[in-house]
Amino acid sequence: MSASGLTIAVPRGALMGGTLDLLDGLGIDTAGVRSNDRKLLFQDAGIVTMRPSDVPTYVEHGAADIGITGKDVLLEEPGRDVYELLDLGFGRCEMVVAAQSGADPLGEALRRLGRLRIATKYTHIATEHFARTGRQVELVHVKGSVELAPLTGLVDGIVDLTATGKTLAENGLEVVEEIVTCTARLIANPVAHKLKAAEIDAIVERLRANAQ
Amino acid sequence: MIHPIPAGTRDVLPDEMRELRAIDERLRGTFEVAGYGEIWTPMVEYEEVLRAGDDNAADAAYRMFDDHGQVLALRSDMTIPIARVVATRFAVADEPLRLCYSAHAYRTVGRKTGQQAEFMQTGVELIGVPGEDGEAEVVTLTLSALENAGLARHRIGVGDGSLYRKLLAALDVPDDAHRELLDCLSRRDLVGLERRVDALGLARDARDLLVGLPERRGGPEVLDRPDGPAAEALARLRGLYEALEARGVGDRVILDLGLVRDLGYYTGAVFELYDPAVGFALGGGGRYDDLIGRFGEARPACGIALDVQRVHIAQAAEEEQR
Numbered sequence: 011m012s013a014s015g016l017t018i019a020v021p022r023g024a025l026m027g028g029t030l031d032l033l034d035g036l037g038i039d040t041a042g043v044r045s046n047d048r049k050l051l052f053q054d055a056g057i058v059t060m061r062p063s064d065v066p067t068y069v070e071h072g073a074a075d076i077g078i079t080g081k082d083v084l085l086e087e088p089g090r091d092v093y094e095l096l097d098l099g100f101g102r103c104e105m106v107v108a109a110q111s112g113a114d115p116l117g118e119a120l121r122r123l124g125r126l127r128i129a130t131k132y133t134h135i136a137t138e139h140f141a142r143t144g145r146q147v148e149l150v151h152v153k154g155s156v157e158l159a160p161l162t163g164l165v166d167g168i169v170d171l172t173a174t175g176k177t178l179a180e181n182g183l184e185v186v187e188e189i190v191t192c193t194a195r196l197i198a199n200p201v202a203h204k205l206k207a208a209e210i211d212a213i214v215e216r217l218r219a220n221a222q
Numbered sequence: 223m224i225h226p227i228p229a230g231t232r233d234v235l236p237d238e239m240r241e242l243r244a245i246d247e248r249l250r251g252t253f254e255v256a257g258y259g260e261i262w263t264p265m266v267e268y269e270e271v272l273r274a275g276d277d278n279a280a281d282a283a284y285r286m287f288d289d290h291g292q293v294l295a296l297r298s299d300m301t302i303p304i305a306r307v308v309a310t311r312f313a314v315a316d317e318p319l320r321l322c323y324s325a326h327a328y329r330t331v332g333r334k335t336g337q338q339a340e341f342m343q344t345g346v347e348l349i350g351v352p353g354e355d356g357e358a359e360v361v362t363l364t365l366s367a368l369e370n371a372g373l374a375r376h377r378i379g380v381g382d383g384s385l386y387r388k389l390l391a392a393l394d395v396p397d398d399a400h401r402e403l404l405d406c407l408s409r410r411d412l413v414g415l416e417r418r419v420d421a422l423g424l425a426r427d428a429r430d431l432l433v434g435l436p437e438r439r440g441g442p443e444v445l446d447r448p449d450g451p452a453a454e455a456l457a458r459l460r461g462l463y464e465a466l467e468a469r470g471v472g473d474r475v476i477l478d479l480g481l482v483r484d485l486g487y488y489t490g491a492v493f494e495l496y497d498p499a500v501g502f503a504l505g506g507g508g509r510y511d512d513l514i515g516r517f518g519e520a521r522p523a524c525g526i527a528l529d530v531q532r533v534h535i536a537q538a539a540e541e542e543q544r
Contacts, residue, residue: 072501091502093410195413201496201503204379204476207439 012056014038015209016202019069019077021062024173025194028100029078033057035220036213066090066197075202076210081192082171086134093203095214096196099221105135107187108178109167110160116186119166120145129159130169139169139189157181230283230331230339238534242342245371245537246324246530249344252367253322258346261321263303269293274516275302276486283330283339296328301487301510301525304347309518318350324530337502338531345507345527349514352522354458357491357509358465364495364526365471368504372537376497376504377474379439380462381481383488383508385455389435392451393428407436408482436480444477452479462491487513493526499539504532 014036020029020043030040033055042052043059050059058074063086065079070090077092082105084094107128109115119126125146130136133149140147152159156168157177171192172178175185196217198210227233234242250260266286272279272295280298288294297303300323312319324344331337346363348356361378368376386407390400399422406415419432427450435452438444442463445456459477466475476496483492483506492508507526514521 070501088409091410094413097413199501200410201498201501204439204478204494204496205377205498207476211437 012038012054014056014213016075016206016213017056017058017073019065019074019079020057020059021065021077021079022059023062025062025078025080025101026059028098028194032078032098032100032217032220036216063087066092069197069199072199072201074199075206076196076198076213078194078196080171081190081195082132082135084195084197085190085192086132088134091200093198093200094195095198095210096217098194098196098217101192101194103171103173103192104185105132105169105171105189105192106185107139107167107169107189108160108172108183108185111182111184115160115166126167127165128167128169129156129165131156132169132171135189136169139187157183228339230337232338232340241538242530242534245534246342246344248371249367249528249530249533250322250324252370253344253346253363256320256363258320258322258348258363261304261307261323262325263297263300263307263323265296265326266294267297267303267306269295271306271517272298272302275305275513278486280485281329283328297325298329299327299485300325300343300345300527301347301485301507301513304525305510305513305523306517308347308349308521308523309514309516312349313518316350318348320346320348322346342530343505343527344530345505345525347523347525349523350521351524352511354462354465354491356522356524357462358469360507360524360526361466361475361493362469362471364493364505364507364528365474368495368528368533371533372540373497373533374540374543375499376495376536377476379476379478379481379494379496380459380466381478381492382455382459382490383481383483383492384490385452385479386435386482388455389432389451393424393432395422395424395432403432404482407480408484412436439476439478439480442477444479458490483508491524495526495528497532497536497539499536500532502532504536505529 033040039055043057062079063083065077066087068074069077069092080101116126125148127148128136129150129152133151136149150165156170159165160167203210269279269285272282279295280302282295282298284296286294304321326340327343328340331339346360348360402418416433419429445460466472481492487510488508489511490509494506495504497504505528509524511522514523
């Protein structure tokens with residue numbers, strides 16, 4: 011059993027640094043995680059590392075008691091049965107609709123062809139956004155660099171996450187609509203939330219105090 | 223050649239089946255000895271019967287037409303069919319009724335979540351015993367059934383399904399905000415809940431109560447604060463806790479002021495069963511005093527259902543521990 015008494019799912023990638031800093035602040039030893047890039051399970055620290063989009067899966071099934079992931083991941087899979095306990099504030103980025111700069115390819119496609127073609131990894135968020143704003147859309151699910159899709163004529167625009175807008179600009183794209191701001195969130199397994207209430211509340215309280 | 227079976231269903235082979243049957247027999251055996259008679263109802267019901275019990279037809283997953291074009295649904299739980307049976311077949315009985323069942327039910331589940339659309343439920347319904355007496359009886363009985371099935375570390379969450387709704391009304395939260403806040407609570411989105419409550423611009427006390435109450439869970443100390451509009455519900459929970467303590471199961475109880483159950487028919491106490499070896503609840507239930515009245519003469523009732531496969535996972539983990 012780890013010092014915190016909990017198994018914590020830590021996201022690899024952009025949120026990892028902020029997450030490990032946060033765990034340091036809680037007195038959880040993250041040196042082992044920082045020094046080993048390939049290992050995934052750190053039993054002594056009670057840490058498991060994974061892609062951010064896998065965090066809700068591990069937490070929902072109870073393979074991890076709590077976890078940190080982006081709001082974008084939670085919005086994309088709203089059916090996951092997990093508690094969303096805290097907005098951790100870091101990892102801030104924007105879910106946006108982007109299209110090629112200059113002309114108005116989205117408006118033009120909607121006016122003449124009656125629908126937008128949009129490439130995205132976030133099909134659920136995109137579907138909801140266009141349904142809410144009353145526009146017909148044809149979604150193209152891509153897995154790699156979404157920015158390429160409008161440049162090749164595959165689609166009229168994209169829905170994607172952007173922190174600085176740099177990648178978009180470098181590919182001649184600009185933000186045309188902001189959908190939602192996403193930050194890192196602390197989530198918990200519903201059963202662990204009851205059976206390990208004291209351990210989880212201790213972490214939530216300290217994170218709240220640190221944030222203020 | 224691949225011959226698939228529908229998503230969320232499974233085949234059970236002899237080794238597993240033997241163990242499932244053994245667990246089911248222990249659970250049902252405990253219920254039978256306590257005077258709960260087993261009942262069987264059709265696997266298909268008219269969809270409108272399920273809808274009379276719950277607006278979402280209790281999440282029924284499979285629908286079909288009969289030869290007259292009527293919409294049928296595979297039952298999504300046993301409580302609504304039993305409410306129908308009690309209101310029609312036992313219309314003249316006024317003694318308490320004790321019924322148990324062991325049956326498959328069918329519910330919508332997300333794809334690829336590893337959850338079952340077809341699941342085996344074993345449970346009890348106690349009709350005609352109002353208040354904490356009825357609740358304490360089914361809770362105690364369920365806990366001992368799980369113990370007989372080989373579990374040792376199981377706990378039960380006890381809350382009040384109507385608590386938050388009453389709080390919203392008592393604190394003069396505008397009606398149009400109720401649904402959103404209750405949605406956040408049932409989605410377990412406490413960040414969204416806090417944000418929406420903050421946006422209402424309520425007085426500090428009211429705000430803190432609406433945000434803080436769902437996080438309060440644990441022993442009897444969670445009932446200690448004198449929370450004006452929640453006081454009546456908390457007093458009722460205290461009564462139930464004391465009744466459970468008197469029956470010797472107090473240490474298995476987690477009082478949980480944030481506990482909500484998705485089904486719309488619960489009117490008061492709600493329950494959820496947990497085991498540390500399983501990431502999902504083993505089962506749940508609650509008091510549904512209005513449900514039978516939707517099919518006939520109203521009678522107070524409460525019950526709990528257990529998911530036998532999940533109990534099996536917990537029992538297997540318990541065996542490994544020894």
